[in-house]
Amino acid sequence: MAADELRSLYQEIILEHNKNPRNFRTMEDSDVSVEGYNPLCGDHYTVYLKLEGDVVKDVSFKGSGCAISKASASVMSTMVKGRTKQEAEALFERFHDLVTGKPGQSASLDDLGSLAAFAGVSEFPARVKCASLAWHTLHGALENKQEAITTE
Amino acid sequence: MIAQSPFAQTPSKTIPLDVERLRRDFPILQTSVRGKPLVYLDNAATTQKPRVVIDALRRYYEAQNANIHRGVHYLSELGTKLYEDARLKAQDFIHAADWREIIFVRGTTEGINLVAATYGRSKLNEGDEVLISGMEHHSNIVPWQMVCGERKATLKVVPLNDNGELVLEEYDRMLSSRTKMVALAHVSNALGTVNPLKRMIAMAHAKGIPVLVDGAQALPHMKVDVQDLDCDFYAFSAHKMYGPTGIGVLYGKSALLQDMPPYQGGGDMIKSVTFEKTLFNDLPYKFEAGTPNIADGIAFGATLDYVQALDWTAVMHYERDLLDYATEQLSGIKSLRLIGTAREKAGVISFVLGTIHPHDIGTILDQEGIAVRTGHHCAQPVMIRYDVPATVRASFAFYNTKSEVDALVRGIGKVLEVFA
Numbered sequence: 289m290a291a292d293e294l295r296s297l298y299q300e301i302i303l304e305h306n307k308n309p310r311n312f313r314t315m316e317d318s319d320v321s322v323e324g325y326n327p328l329c330g331d332h333y334t335v336y337l338k339l340e341g342d343v344v345k346d347v348s349f350k351g352s353g354c355a356i357s358k359a360s361a362s363v364m365s366t367m368v369k370g371r372t373k374q375e376a377e378a379l380f381e382r383f384h385d386l387v388t389g390k391p392g393q394s395a396s397l398d399d400l401g402s403l404a405a406f407a408g409v410s411e412f413p414a415r416v417k418c419a420s421l422a423w424h425t426l427h428g429a430l431e432n433k434q435e436a437i438t439t440e
Numbered sequence: 441m442i443a444q445s446p447f448a449q450t451p452s453k454t455i456p457l458d459v460e461r462l463r464r465d466f467p468i469l470q471t472s473v474r475g476k477p478l479v480y481l482d483n484a485a486t487t488q489k490p491r492v493v494i495d496a497l498r499r500y501y502e503a504q505n506a507n508i509h510r511g512v513h514y515l516s517e518l519g520t521k522l523y524e525d526a527r528l529k530a531q532d533f534i535h536a537a538d539w540r541e542i543i544f545v546r547g548t549t550e551g552i553n554l555v556a557a558t559y560g561r562s563k564l565n566e567g568d569e570v571l572i573s574g575m576e577h578h579s580n581i582v583p584w585q586m587v588c589g590e591r592k593a594t595l596k597v598v599p600l601n602d603n604g605e606l607v608l609e610e611y612d613r614m615l616s617s618r619t620k621m622v623a624l625a626h627v628s629n630a631l632g633t634v635n636p637l638k639r640m641i642a643m644a645h646a647k648g649i650p651v652l653v654d655g656a657q658a659l660p661h662m663k664v665d666v667q668d669l670d671c672d673f674y675a676f677s678a679h680k681m682y683g684p685t686g687i688g689v690l691y692g693k694s695a696l697l698q699d700m701p702p703y704q705g706g707g708d709m710i711k712s713v714t715f716e717k718t719l720f721n722d723l724p725y726k727f728e729a730g731t732p733n734i735a736d737g738i739a740f741g742a743t744l745d746y747v748q749a750l751d752w753t754a755v756m757h758y759e760r761d762l763l764d765y766a767t768e769q770l771s772g773i774k775s776l777r778l779i780g781t782a783r784e785k786a787g788v789i790s791f792v793l794g795t796i797h798p799h800d801i802g803t804i805l806d807q808e809g810i811a812v813r814t815g816h817h818c819a820q821p822v823m824i825r826y827d828v829p830a831t832v833r834a835s836f837a838f839y840n841t842k843s844e845v846d847a848l849v850r851g852i853g854k855v856l857e858v859f860a
């Protein structure tokens with residue numbers, strides 16, 4: 289039981305993204321960069337965006353934190369590239385519903401791609417903030433927030 | 441440098457601690473979490489409570505509840521006696537000279553804030569200094585920062601060496617004519633270091649500087665004698681020494697306490713009130729405004745009975761052995777790095793494991809029923825000093841066992857498997 293839950297949290301995809309995070313770099317010529325941190329555990333990332341009108345042309349992130357937060361940031365970066373702000377925000381909403389265990393999610397996991405790997409997080413309430421840190425930070429960047437984003 | 445060892449007096453022939461019997465005093469230790477027997481290694485955050493303490497709380501609310509002090513009826517007199525008895529027991533436990541030197545507060549944090557806000561605010565002036573150490577808990581940093589800011593005084597910090605020990609030569613150098621207060625942890629909650637307090641207090645006193653000790657992590661592991669230490673203030677929390685939350689003690693030398701302005705105003709802390717003038721009460725009530733935490737105070741009395749009856753020589757011997765065993769077992773794990781390797785330690789092992797984040801380690805251990813703490817342990821400057829974002833902290837009490845240490849080691853094995 290416990291082992292199953294662990295495996296559902298630390299899925300291969302998550303472990304792999306943690307080991308080899310995508311788009312893990314500072315972006316010198318970004319249009320927006322926003323810092324996000326979780327003061328409880330010290331997870332700390334900066335999300336960089338290059339925008340063209342409403343479209344996210346490029347996205348990268350840098351920072352440190354636990355496997356869940358890092359893998360989530362990595363997957364996020366692969367998912368939102370080339371999407372419009374509205375599409376990115378809609379993905380965030382679905383991701384948030386997924387990790388907080390909102391009912392009716394499993395039916396529509398198919399089109400979520402790698403994001404679906406984070407479904408197991410909902411069994412670990414203490415880790416929801418880890419999983420959503422990068423997304424909150426992205427949200428701040430899309431809204432062109434000047435101040436750092438915190439999960440508290 | 442001769443480190444003063446709290447264990448130095450341990451004779452070679454002690455009666456071993458009957459841990460299995462003691463464990464039965466703590467109902468929660470018989471429980472399971474996530475289908476596994478609870479392995480509770482988060483004692484530095486708060487300790488578990490023996491049944492006698494839980495019973496005392498229940499008894500108070502079921503059969504003794506009344507407000508105390510100034511009541512003329514039976515229950516009020518009974519409550520007053522039980523509450524005041526707890527004060528006498530606390531006096532006895534830390535060997536204070538006078539019961540009036542025991543001020544009941546919410547805990548260590550409030551005790552330190554009380555001294556900073558009264559003694560600090562009335563004594564500090566522009567250019568003065570308060571000296572703390574690099575291993576302090578936020579509660580022995582922020583109150584001083586606040587009062588220093590207000591009084592234009594400066595906060596100075598004694599550095600740590602790579603093992604997590606205070607550099608005494610630096611400490612000596614930093615004690616100056618501008619230093620108006622020294623505030624030091626007895627035992628570090630993040631590193632486990634036991635500071636050579638007696639010597640450090642003597643060094644401060646040689647220059648006429650008073651010393652406050654944050655004893656939150658010392659009382660659960662050792663007998664403390666405030667007169668022998670000769671500290672001026674000593675703050676601690678009941679919940680970290682097997683007692684209830686919401687109550688603790690600020691010990692202060694009466695000459696200093698007498699001289700200090702009150703902390704909060706209200707009932708109980710006054711002798712007489714008119715709109716023109718208020719006459720403050722005597723010690724310790726001058727510092728205890730309002731209805732106190734009666735229930736937890738009384739249950740703290742039961743706690744003190746319990747800990748007073750322990751064979752402390754055996755407890756310290758046992759805990760030292762357990763900590764040595766845990767240190768040895770964990771050191772055998774290749775990618776594990778201990779944070780805090782002072783010669784004198786008590787109760788705490790902090791570590792990091794390769795590049796695996798402590799938060800992930802904590803989650804996996806939790807699935808095995810093992811409770812540890814991960815994070816900065818309210819000591820962010822310590823994390824910065826050792827260049828880690830966070831640590832995993834296993835912290836022990838006398839009811840922990842070597843087989844629980846083995847469970848921890850197995851749990852770390854699982855972590856390494858997941859992140860292989």
Ligand SMILES: Cc1ncc(COP(=O)(O)O)c(C=O)c1O
Nearest residue numbers: 547548549577579629654656677
């Ligand atoms: C060394 C130290 N000082 C102070 C405190 C604060 O104690 P409390 O939260 O009970 O006031 C703690 C508790 O975490 C501690 O470990």
